[in-house]
Amino acid sequence: MPPTTPEAVPAHDGIGARADAYATAPLLNCLLREVARPVPGPGEPRVYRLPSGERLLRVRGGRRPAAPEVSTDGTWHRVGHAELVKLVAEELRAHTGLSNPELPAEMADSRDTVAALLTARARITPPEDPYRRSEQSLLTGHPYHPAPKARGGGPVAGWLPYAPEAYAAFPLVLLAVREDAVVEEGDVSALDAFGTAPPGYRLLPAHPWQLDLVGPALTDAFADGRLIRLGTAGFDTWPTAAIRTLYAPGHDLFVKFSLDVRITNDIRRLWRHDLLKLRRTDSAVAAAAASCETPGAWLSDRGYRTADFAFEALAVLVRDGLHDHVVPGATPLLAAALVEGFDGTPLDGLRDPAAWWTAYLRAVVPPALELFARHGVVVEAHLQNCLIAVDGAGQPVQALFRDAEGVKLLPEVSRTAGWERLMYCLVVNHLVEIAEALRERHPHLDPWPAVRTEFERQSRRLDLPEAAALLTAPTLPGKTNLLLRWTGADGADARYLPLPNPLRE
Template sequence: MDRVDLKPPADDVGRRADAYACAPLLNCLLREVAVPLPDPGERPAYRLPGTGRLLRVRPGRRPADPEVYAAGVWHRVGHPELVKLVAEELRRHTGLPGGDLPAEMIDSRDAVAALLDARARATAPADPYLRSEQSLITGHPYHPAPKARGGGPVASWLPYAPEAHARFPLVLLGVREDQVAEEGDTRALDALGTAPPGYRLLPAHPWQLDLVGGDLAPAFADGRLLRLGTTGFDTWPTAAVRTVYEPRRDLFLKFSLDVRITNDIRRLWRHDLLRLRRTDLAAGQALTALGPSAGWLSDRGYRTAAFAFEELAVLVRDGLRGHLLPGATPLLAAGLAEGFEGSPLAAAADPEGWWEAYLRQVVPPALAAFDEHGVVLEAHLQNTLVAVDASGTPVQALFRDAEGAKLVPDVPRAAGWERLVYCLVVNHLTEIAGALAEHRPGLDPWPAARRELARHDLPEIPALLASPTLPGKTNLLLRWTGADGADARYLPLPNPLAAR
């Protein structure tokens, strides 16, 4: 990382880290557990049903300054006290101990502090696309520990953190040809270096190799695996942490990491890899049929070692250039929601027109892929790129991640629709709308969203627009109860699309 001399005081970093960490934890607690009081007074107040405690916060998209009521007085609580409060509430609310989640909440806050300190001494990438990918200090706004990095020491993961504006070379391994397992188009991997006769190139994420540790020692010892040095170029980690981008080659590579990030251990699981080509092909065909205003970044192939199938797997993903409209600049939707220097959302002179253009690019491809092709895109903020023209107006949407996409009838249509509504509306449009409204007080973004959805002749649309509720994923309870990360559970949230 490039360094500059600016460094904030340690107490300022700690205060900011507490604020960043409290906001998503409070969002989860208020969405999933707390009961709003009918007369909140100057601040929204809630009863926590398990403990009976009263909690109030400074309202907003990112709630802040939590206080609990005791002995007739409101008392401010910091992040450590909030974690204890949430843990006690959930133990009584669910009857379950919660496992490692309290430690993950603390780890997430400490990771934010390390990231803030590192960012103050790093130079953000000049490329607005990379800047948008590396902007997510809050991260998932409705997860109790969005920045946890597996509890390891900071030195083990910070050199590879996108939020710290990291860039780094990849490790090059040679896998003996009779031990290679691959499917799809992996030719891009062979161009990363030179393998000796009888071996194939296999790039590895440095953190990935550190995590695997001594498990590979026998393969190195008997010659199934060779160390061939590193790439002669740096790669940039994207918001997903384990996916990197190399701009000159216009190449994305996705790796396995045995680390829990949000709900899941971020390993390339064998069962997902074996069904990847079918899902990727269906998604690519669906979006290609819609014309150039929508695109799919294909996960076109994987390569690994047969003796370490999941541990050393690497996925080759399409670059950007073959999909972008001329002159368009791609930006990560999650970056637009969080904010970054040069964001066109913040700079929009006509916010209502900008929002309508955004909806025209993002909504139709997701609905058409579902209704006409049976593809349930995981169209949330981190899997959607929105390309803008020279004026900053959205002109194109690109979607990614065949691992997260689902196919009908592998999932029932009703379940697929619920997942799409959560990803597209609750996770995605709600956050972009909220960010836009923060920049332009008084703007109501929901009539335009309702009009855009109403244009599409899906049988589910009338019920969506008439329903008083939307499905909200319960990430706090999901993690507290130890459910599998893919086992989404939803609770009803007020529907801003409903006629008012």
């Protein structure tokens, strides 16, 4: 039976088949990690028993499982994405005793989103800038989420113009908010260079998709003059992998907006409670990063501006750009894009994958562990919040971390909880995925001795007993996104299950 991983489905097989493959892989990953139980047996395909006890599931492939088949009576039959969604819902009801009609709809929406993106990509030339290509490359997205590409179920025309995966670029809408209604904190002066506000007003850039979503609630503010629409900016921005975070290359600045759409686990608003602690959190990380011995960098969330009558809905956050942080001559790339692959990825054509991997670990692991060990800072070092700067030969030379919203500080969280979060983000979500992407290209490479060596080195350098203990721990924490969404838990309420630890000797 031929492979049906997203990368293996030929373009001539049609967009529907390719969209099914892209959507099936992360859903299977969740099912196999969280609720299925392996049935002992040799080789491929691998067989699992599902929670109801009535079905067996078998799949092919490694980190991107594919070609699912189901048996209830000894006869195997293939299931497509739509049938797999139905099967998952039935099994989760059996496993939890709960129903959830929303999540199956999100799974279907995620698959249909991929189909729309593939259709759009067939008509668009990818951008020349390798950094932008990396940020806008993610057709699979989170490899362990059941609906990583869902866009809120709205019509394609409503979201496609703003989709990074379709290589979108667009101008911001410029609003002016009356000065007595402005709320801001931190250094947001860079926003004032985006346009000119009339006397008595301050400039407030807005994401056009968000403005479409919340526009009716702003009718009174426009009518009484608290808010004025000025038109659009005279330059384009483009969305990063985070969708609601845009890069303005001419200003070398990132701007992050609220977006009233559920993407993966959360409605993506800039929540008031996060904004109110932003400066304290970001200042702690920035100060810690500046004092680190290792060459990692922090893209600072400088501050935010909004209107008091639409505090969350119209908030815009200002984030450092790249030029002052990336080492000279290096090119930043999104770590998640190295896992998915994109035109120009340094993983293609590596002559010495072991040396590349060692350089990668030297860039990413030391700063993340130093921030924790010496400063009590837990950066959210997962694939979408980490950029890797590479030199002209494609060798990793620096890691850049971002997003103060996801940072945890000790002792606001316990040291145990902070370490668990760091190990999930840095090892399970990040290093495991990069290691497997490398091993797919170089099957004879064992990536884990180099990881053990780096953690041993950092344990000694930082006097970090948790790093030493990790090398003998039987398990690592794996986040349960499928069960989290099915049970309706808060998206920030991470729940973990134990996964085999590949760092263990």
